[in-house]
Amino acid sequence: MADIFDKKPIAAFGEMAETGARPYYRTAAPDAIMAGCNDYLGLATDPRVVEAAAAALARHGTSCSGSRILNGTLPLHEELEAALADFLGCEAALVTTTGFQANLAVGALLGPGDASFSDMANHASLVDGVLLGQGSRHRYRHGDLDHLERLLAAADPDAGKLVITDGLFSMEGDLCPLPGLRELADRYGARLVVDGAHDIGLLGACGRGVAEHFGAMDAVDLFTGTFSKCFGSLGGLLAGPAGIVEYLRYTARPVLFSAAMSPASAAAALASLEIIRTEPARRERVFDHAERLHNGLRALGFSTGPSVTPVVPVHVGHAVPCLRMWQALHDAGVYTNAVVAPAVPRGRALIRVTPQATHTEEQITRILDAFAACGRRLGLVPERAEHDWTPVALARPKLTP
Structure with a gap:
């Protein structure tokens, strides 16, 4: 045995x-x-963020002691959601306990007759979110629009289709080809989910991430993200059309059955968002x-x-x-x-x-x-750097919106 x-x-x-x-x-x-x-x-470690977290801790305690749907919602959560929706230019937003859970929640969009199309380099949380969903699963070679198009063209034309990608890929540091992804999504009737874990707060004139970097805020149908990177806190976010955000509030198991984001984390994320906006x-x-x-x-x-x-x-x-x-x-x-x-x-x-x-x-x-x-x-580079090399051109934020 x-x-x-x-x-x-x-x-x-x-x-x-x-x-x-x-x-x-x-x-x-x-x-x-x-x-x-x-x-x-x-x-x-910014004093303003630490102070906001400490004030929330003193007022609300260490935990909400329940899920958002029951007893775990505070005005802090609602204030943060409204601020995020405004920041990202979306109708609504939903905050989750972790960024991993925000991506797991995407699985609730995938029913038996649907099809998902994921970049092979996507974060593990997006991979697991797809596994929690249903329907057919397809993976396209990293950043390869031609491969993605072949997969979309071969899929059932009547299936609901979801293209899923990281915005900024956390290991290689490259960006998703957002304009091309949007074009293919429109051509084949798909929706586009972009995980902004590493780019929201960092890229774009106002820090709105890869979509702002490409000048295409409307290209993304649903944003996911985390507060554990640029926001110096802990928690996750989903932002998009009000109807789909409301649907996820009541159907996404990682949201429904997890204790709410702690008061200190929510307050820290809210304070960080203001700094991101203004500095x-x-x-x-x-x-x-x-x-x-x-x-x-x-x-x-x-x-x-x-x-x-x-x-x-x-x-x-x-x-x-x-x-x-x-x-x-x-x-x-x-x-x-x-x-x-x-x-x-x-x-x-x-x-x-x-x-x-x-x-x-x-x-x-x-x-x-x-x-x-x-x-x-260790012999990984020569004793003397006698070689040609090309300076890198970074995706710098254009600080004048």
Whole structure:
């Protein structure tokens, strides 16, 4: 008889044993430079955000102690939803306990006769959201509009169709081809869902994300997102037409059967939204740091691939040298993210670096110096950078709307 607990370790366990590196579930040393954090705008420690969270904690306590549909809705939730809908130019918004749950809620849109079309590089939460739904499931090659069109053309013309994509892809740092996705969605009668987890708050003149970056706020039928990145808090969002948001309120199991977003998290997200609205220079500073990192790393001989954003992926290739590089950087006082399979395909391991608005110029210099020293010692880049390289052109926010 099989024992369900008799599981084989994931491949990374063996690779970690080979290298001695332990990059996961680690705490960063107090004096390390945090170069692997998603708090792009540095708002998690902003005094105004902390003060708003503390005030909500004092007034409402630590928890709503129930789901939104029953006893868990506070005026804070409703105020945040109204502010988000206005910010994104949508009729309505819904906040959830986590960003993961916001994407799981998308599954409620997929019935037995429907069809979903997902980018192969989508976040795991979108993948799981599709699995929670019904109907036929199709995956198109990352950013490949031709492949997506072939899948759409071959689908049942009478099926309800949902195209699903990340806005900014969190590992490679590239953007979805939003204008092309909208064109195909219109041609084949599909709706378009865009997860703005890493781009809402960061991209666009007003921080509205990838849709604003492309000058196409109307291109997205339903936004999803999280407060755990640019908003320096915790929670998720869905924003779109009032009718579909109301439908999700009453049918999406991750919403119905989860305790509500905590008062402190809701208040922190609301305070952060106001800072995002009024302090665009924060986004500009993040891009200044990112541009320096991209170009400094490329000058050393590293590749940052197709990224045009503050997600700076340093491509290594195989997991073992990637883990060794992570450990060397860690020992040098720079905390980064080692990304190996299954987060990326095998053979495409990378070190993920993300600057924050609160980093100093000296800290960016220290990050680059650490990459230079560690990369040369491990043979990942030459002792002397004698090669041609192309400066990266970032998707900078145009700060005049």
